Amino acid sequence: MKKIAVVFLSLFCVSAFLEEKDPFPEIEKYKLKNGMEILFADFGQLPVTSVNMFFNVGTKNETPGQQGMCMLTTDVLLMGNEKYSRVEQDRCLFRIAGDISVSSNSNFTIVSADFLNKDSEMGMGLLSSAIMKPLFRQQDVDEQKEFYLATNKTDKIDASQLAGIYGDYVTFGLQHPLGRHFYEAQFNKITTAQIREFYSFNFTPGNCKVVITGKCDRVKMKELLEKCFGGWSAPYGEMNSSAYDIPAIKDKEYFFVAKANAEQAAITWTKRAPEAGSKDMLAFRVANNIFSDYLMNEIREKRGYTYGIYSAFSEGDNTGVFRASTQVRNEVMYSTLEAFDVVLNDFYAKGPQQKDLDKIKARMRAGLMSIEDPGSFAMLINPLVYKDYSKRKGVLAEFDKLDLAAINKVIKKYFTPDSYKVVIAGNGEVLNAQLTKLTALKRLELGVIERDE
Amino acid sequence: MKRLLIFLSCIFIAEQASAFVYPVFDTLLANGLKVIVCEKPATVAGEGFAELEVWYRVGSKDEKDGTRGMAHLFEHMMFRGTKNYSGETFTHRMDSVGAEWNAYTTFDRTVYHEFLPVAALDMAMMLEADRMQNLDVTQEILDTEREVVGQEYRNGISNWYRKMQLDRYAMLYPQGHPYAVDVIGNLDEVTSFTSEQCMKFYNEHYSPGKAFVIIVGDVKHSDVFKTAAKTFGAIYVVPEQIAVGSGYHPMLNTHVKGLEMNMDFPLQIYCFSFPQPPASDKDFFAFDMIMSVLFSDDNSILNERLVKEEHSAFGVVSVGEAWSLFPSRTQVDVFMPPSPGNLRVKKAIREEIDDVIANGLPQEKMNDFISNLEASQIMGAYYAENIAHELGMAEYYFRDYKKADTMIDSYKAVTQEDIKRVAGDYMRAEQVDVINIKPAE
Numbered sequence: 001m002k003k004i005a006v007v008f009l010s011l012f013c014v015s016a017f018l019e020e021k022d023p024f025p026e027i028e029k030y031k032l033k034n035g036m037e038i039l040f041a042d043f044g045q046l047p048v049t050s051v052n053m054f055f056n057v058g059t060k061n062e063t064p065g066q067q068g069m070c071m072l073t074t075d076v077l078l079m080g081n082e083k084y085s086r087v088e089q090d091r092c093l094f095r096i097a098g099d100i101s102v103s104s105n106s107n108f109t110i111v112s113a114d115f116l117n118k119d120s121e122m123g124m125g126l127l128s129s130a131i132m133k134p135l136f137r138q139q140d141v142d143e144q145k146e147f148y149l150a151t152n153k154t155d156k157i158d159a160s161q162l163a164g165i166y167g168d169y170v171t172f173g174l175q176h177p178l179g180r181h182f183y184e185a186q187f188n189k190i191t192t193a194q195i196r197e198f199y200s201f202n203f204t205p206g207n208c209k210v211v212i213t214g215k216c217d218r219v220k221m222k223e224l225l226e227k228c229f230g231g232w233s234a235p236y237g238e239m240n241s242s243a244y245d246i247p248a249i250k251d252k253e254y255f256f257v258a259k260a261n262a263e264q265a266a267i268t269w270t271k272r273a274p275e276a277g278s279k280d281m282l283a284f285r286v287a288n289n290i291f292s293d294y295l296m297n298e299i300r301e302k303r304g305y306t307y308g309i310y311s312a313f314s315e316g317d318n319t320g321v322f323r324a325s326t327q328v329r330n331e332v333m334y335s336t337l338e339a340f341d342v343v344l345n346d347f348y349a350k351g352p353q354q355k356d357l358d359k360i361k362a363r364m365r366a367g368l369m370s371i372e373d374p375g376s377f378a379m380l381i382n383p384l385v386y387k388d389y390s391k392r393k394g395v396l397a398e399f400d401k402l403d404l405a406a407i408n409k410v411i412k413k414y415f416t417p418d419s420y421k422v423v424i425a426g427n428g429e430v431l432n433a434q435l436t437k438l439t440a441l442k443r444l445e446l447g448v449i450e451r452d453e
Numbered sequence: 454m455k456r457l458l459i460f461l462s463c464i465f466i467a468e469q470a471s472a473f474v475y476p477v478f479d480t481l482l483a484n485g486l487k488v489i490v491c492e493k494p495a496t497v498a499g500e501g502f503a504e505l506e507v508w509y510r511v512g513s514k515d516e517k518d519g520t521r522g523m524a525h526l527f528e529h530m531m532f533r534g535t536k537n538y539s540g541e542t543f544t545h546r547m548d549s550v551g552a553e554w555n556a557y558t559t560f561d562r563t564v565y566h567e568f569l570p571v572a573a574l575d576m577a578m579m580l581e582a583d584r585m586q587n588l589d590v591t592q593e594i595l596d597t598e599r600e601v602v603g604q605e606y607r608n609g610i611s612n613w614y615r616k617m618q619l620d621r622y623a624m625l626y627p628q629g630h631p632y633a634v635d636v637i638g639n640l641d642e643v644t645s646f647t648s649e650q651c652m653k654f655y656n657e658h659y660s661p662g663k664a665f666v667i668i669v670g671d672v673k674h675s676d677v678f679k680t681a682a683k684t685f686g687a688i689y690v691v692p693e694q695i696a697v698g699s700g701y702h703p704m705l706n707t708h709v710k711g712l713e714m715n716m717d718f719p720l721q722i723y724c725f726s727f728p729q730p731p732a733s734d735k736d737f738f739a740f741d742m743i744m745s746v747l748f749s750d751d752n753s754i755l756n757e758r759l760v761k762e763e764h765s766a767f768g769v770v771s772v773g774e775a776w777s778l779f780p781s782r783t784q785v786d787v788f789m790p791p792s793p794g795n796l797r798v799k800k801a802i803r804e805e806i807d808d809v810i811a812n813g814l815p816q817e818k819m820n821d822f823i824s825n826l827e828a829s830q831i832m833g834a835y836y837a838e839n840i841a842h843e844l845g846m847a848e849y850y851f852r853d854y855k856k857a858d859t860m861i862d863s864y865k866a867v868t869q870e871d872i873k874r875v876a877g878d879y880m881r882a883e884q885v886d887v888i889n890i891k892p893a894e
Binding site for chain 1 (some may be wrong): 500502569613837
């Protein structure tokens, strides 16, 4: 009997060992009667539940004249509903140290709720009331609009924000939802009725996938889900199919936007990235992380031009481009452009060294393996980005397979040294002598984005 | 000198109100360095991670005129190489194991932290011990890093709110107070530091007797203690005792240097500033509870009234450090659209403060505050960094990390009489200055 127990124990240990390198647990799929899809995944040992609702709506869904609509809708979503006033809702959440938050980006919107298991009934009640029965009160909408307009005036925001906004404009253009930015005359025309319409169309059980992580009692949670969300119906059932074109970036183009009295110059470089679902994605992410380190090493560590320079790309919010950005002392603006070119040229011509590839793989691997909370873990599962979960389970093996040849292949494709769009924002008077060295520089007026096309 | 403190042995019953959920141990090395270890199991099967933090009892409070910004600059220099390992070697070793590493500086303290696989913990402890005793500041590297810090300063003043905060900061404290200059320092001084000044600062403030180490993660404390003895234990320094909050700098009955400011941004801010007791003060827990319940929590009395009900402000936010070694000043910012009608906001806040002085805080709000703390401690136990921070704050400010376990009890012991007395002492009309910050005409 003892021997059998030992054998069983050994088999269990071997099995556990074989599985232990994969951070992705088994997932249980569950569907409510109204069609809302739920994915359950155990994570962690604390008695906490994290409910994450991924809605397929973002800036991409804003039509001309609707700039800022998604941001406004999601902000006012948590400002009171038919069951709980804003004050009541926030008091209940505070009492249980629960959290309901909403964030939106270009492609999707996430509403997340975290609470202790003992408070799951209260947490789910608060979440479902906020999602299903928001009031969108006129006063709240007006106040949010006033706040956004006050804090986003293009002649008041800092140079780095300007470079980002105008970087989107020159990359995508005003005919593209990601190229537009809200402005006073347009934003003030958005009515509460329009917000309700935007909400009704996009915040539906059919346009949402839910990931529940943590360590919850699934039987109880399923009962709660049916109780809280089972009665949610909406005329629009299926996932939004809104998609957008990704513009080509074929040449080097330089743009300047003036920021009076700016203390420093902000610079952004935008280049094409793989499209969502591309087989290049993993290798590209690794390559871009190495590139970002090379920029930091050259422009900060060696030259001391900047506090930081980063080449950023989000697989979770893939807009089809990646962007490097920094802020530097005015007097080294042009030198920074030159230094960037040196790094990019070198990266394209020689590729990375093995030790740098190993380093980035270690960092990204650690990033996956060291996730501590169920909410962050849910982002790894994001079903709107990672549509085939079975492939996620193999991501560590894919990491291990990546070699210099694979990285160099994507570098030749995406890190070409002769194509990018650069936006410089800063003090025109101080920077003028350096700007004149840039051939075919296009100077942008602040008001150029204040149009709808 | 080994002690064991099991805050709560079984995480599966952690839904009950308590403090930390994992066992904590400590040891004191012969050179005066305390090492605190919390055994937090791995979240993901297969690979354990650990948070390593080295807390130094040095911050901008320790700077003199001419070296303003030195503590923060030092935070940068500590990554730039020792007599044994170059800065590149440090970076490479950390990066090669996928470590996340950084540091931060406040008025009181400088903390270096790494989050990395447990398998690399010995290596990280060796590197931390090495830079505790062998830092090598060369003028060449200093020249580059001074510019980087200068750029960090410019990043700050490029943002309207941070620039306003820096400008305002100069108005808050009397000359000679340890918090009289912002942590970032003065740009002209930072960009002219010499390597000699840096080494003098290092020799004065970086030693085992003026630091402690915290490790939280999937580790065995006995293993960590052995490594600590081999690495940090090899640094020989006579233990030095520093009194908590040594040197008293009374703030009661002091005032800010001006009540009007302009900024280049289309908002108006009322900054409510009044004296704040240090963490070691008997009034600290009552004061902190008032700050949360009246001002800074999302559902504070003033956020509910001004933001959610009357819609007369965008937000009420408490900025600055709640915990300090020395008596300090609060800064509570009330954000509004610029309007002459904002005077009623100022009046409303005064009314609410006076109500607390006369009647205390609503009991329901105090109960919610405690409930929130209890639940937050379980939610927060997911994060090794969060646990390390809680332990570190208790060890730093109370010289006893175990205080973290009884912190909630200290809040529970606060009575309505305490609330009324403390509100009266620190927040009565004569103690409160309101700086009116608005766009230039």
